[in-house]
Amino acid sequence: MNVEAxxxxxxxxxxxxxxxxxxxxxxDWLNYWNLNTRPGNPPYPNGISExxxxxxxxxxxxxxIPGQMRTESKRMYKKRIYVTLRAPLIATLHRK
Numbered sequence: 001m002n003v004e005a006x007x008x009x010x011x012x013x014x015x016x017x018x019x020x021x022x023x024x025x026x027x028d029w030l031n032y033w034n035l036n037t038r039p040g041n042p043p044y045p046n047g048i049s050e051x052x053x054x055x056x057x058x059x060x061x062x063x064x065i066p067g068q069m070r071t072e073s074k075r076m077y078k079k080r081i082y083v084t085l086r087a088p089l090i091a092t093l094h095r096k
Contacts, residue, residue, distance in 0.1 A: 002086045002089055002090065004089055005082055005085045005086035005089050006082060008057065008061060008085050009078060009081040009082040009085050010078075011054070011058065012058065012061055012062065012065060012081050012085070013077070013078050013081055015030065015058060016067075016068075019035075019036055033047075033048060033055060033059070035055075035058065035059055035062060038062060038063065038065075038066065038067070039059055039062055039063045040063065041063045041064070042063065043059055043060045043062070043063035045059040045060060061085060064084055064085075065080075065081050065084055065085075
């Protein structure tokens with residue numbers, strides 16, 4: 001298991017789930033940074049402060065993660081996020 005990919009996947013899933021709740025702070029936060037929809041590919045997190053690095057990473061990762069399918073269980077969706085985020089991390093490790 002790749003711990004970094006797992007943490008990023010859980011962060012991505014949690015933000016997406018909280019971002020659809022009406023009136024939640026996360027929804028307002030994602031709307032403010034225009035992250036409530038899937039960003040274009042390749043992602044450009046311009047305008048997001050470098051101090052908010054976790055948000056910049058979220059913006060980049062979100063471009064590669066399509067939303068949950070209607071027939072897809074929560075467990076399988078989380079797994080798909082993890083597998084998608086793990087691939088570039090593994091490729092980066094093999095280049096070093």
